[in-house]
Amino acid sequence: QVQLQESGPGLVKPSETLSLTCTVSGGSMSDFYWAWIRQPPGKEMEWIGYVSYTGTSKYKSSLKSRVTMSIDTSKNQFSLRLTSVTAADTALYYCARVPLTHDDSGTYGDAFDVWGQGTVVTVSS
Amino acid sequence: SYELTQPPSVSVSPGQTATITCSGDKLRDKYASWYQKRPGQSPVLVIYQDFKRPSGIPERFSGSNSGNTATLTISGTQAMDEADYFCQAWDSSTLFVFGPGTTVTVL
Numbered sequence: 173q174v175q176l177q178e179s180g181p182g183l184v185k186p187s188e189t190l191s192l193t194c195t196v197s198g199g200s201m202s203d204f205y206w207a208w209i210r211q212p213p214g215k216e217m218e219w220i221g222y223v224s225y226t227g228t229s230k231y232k233s234s235l236k237s238r239v240t241m242s243i244d245t246s247k248n249q250f251s252l253r254l255t256s257v258t259a260a261d262t263a264l265y266y267c268a269r270v271p272l273t274h275d276d277s278g279t280y281g282d283a284f285d286v287w288g289q290g291t292v293v294t295v296s297s
Numbered sequence: 298s299y300e301l302t303q304p305p306s307v308s309v310s311p312g313q314t315a316t317i318t319c320s321g322d323k324l325r326d327k328y329a330s331w332y333q334k335r336p337g338q339s340p341v342l343v344i345y346q347d348f349k350r351p352s353g354i355p356e357r358f359s360g361s362n363s364g365n366t367a368t369l370t371i372s373g374t375q376a377m378d379e380a381d382y383f384c385q386a387w388d389s390s391t392l393f394v395f396g397p398g399t400t401v402t403v404l
Contacts, residue, residue: 207393217340217383219393230392266339273346282387283330283345290339 174199176288190254194267205270206250210263301396315371319384327388329367
């Protein structure tokens with residue numbers, strides 16, 4: 173059974189860079205997208221972006237200028253970097269798996285079928 | 298930006314049917330997914346691509362998507378179904394958007 177585990181600092185100073193890693197165990201990274209999602213306190217879930225097993229990525233447009241995602245399939249890990257953080261980036265951060273559909277429309281992923289337990293990141297000086 | 302709305306709460310008696318709605322402009326043109334989230338646990342996908350159930354999800358969970366509304370139905374609701382449920386929409390241009398969630402209480 174595939175499991176995901178987030179790791180990284182729980183406290184980041186304003187204007188610095190938030191870095192998180194998600195370790196995948198119990199399954200292959202191939203033929204999936206690997207996503208980051210966050211939930212600020214009292215707010216709804218927000219998709220941040222995903223990276224494919226081939227290394228291509230797509231980000232939420234409003235975060236695109238600050239986000240970089242990468243993947244290392246040899247280590248079964250993928251990562252999130254979010255630069256110039258502010259208090260608005262304080263949230264519970266999840267990593268998640270996106271299964272792919274291959275059909276006449278092309279290849280796409282439209283849901284998150286496995287989630288990590290989440291890690292709280294607080295932005296504060 | 299695209300927005301989804303859900304009722305804040307739904308109450309249901311054990312054994313009865315719980316209906317949770319998710320509304321958004323032309324939601325029928327997007328895929329809708331539903332997640333169950335219990336306190337302190339990670340979200341669990343219960344419905345994807347409008348009506349499909351992942352392996353291991355009980356048959357009492359069903360979904361539909363028509364017009365501007367996607368619906369999650371829990372038939373024969375059990376006490377263990379008490380949780381937050383949130384919807385998520387996808388299409389190739391909007392990508393992923395989440396609803397605010399609905400708390401289901403089994404009275």
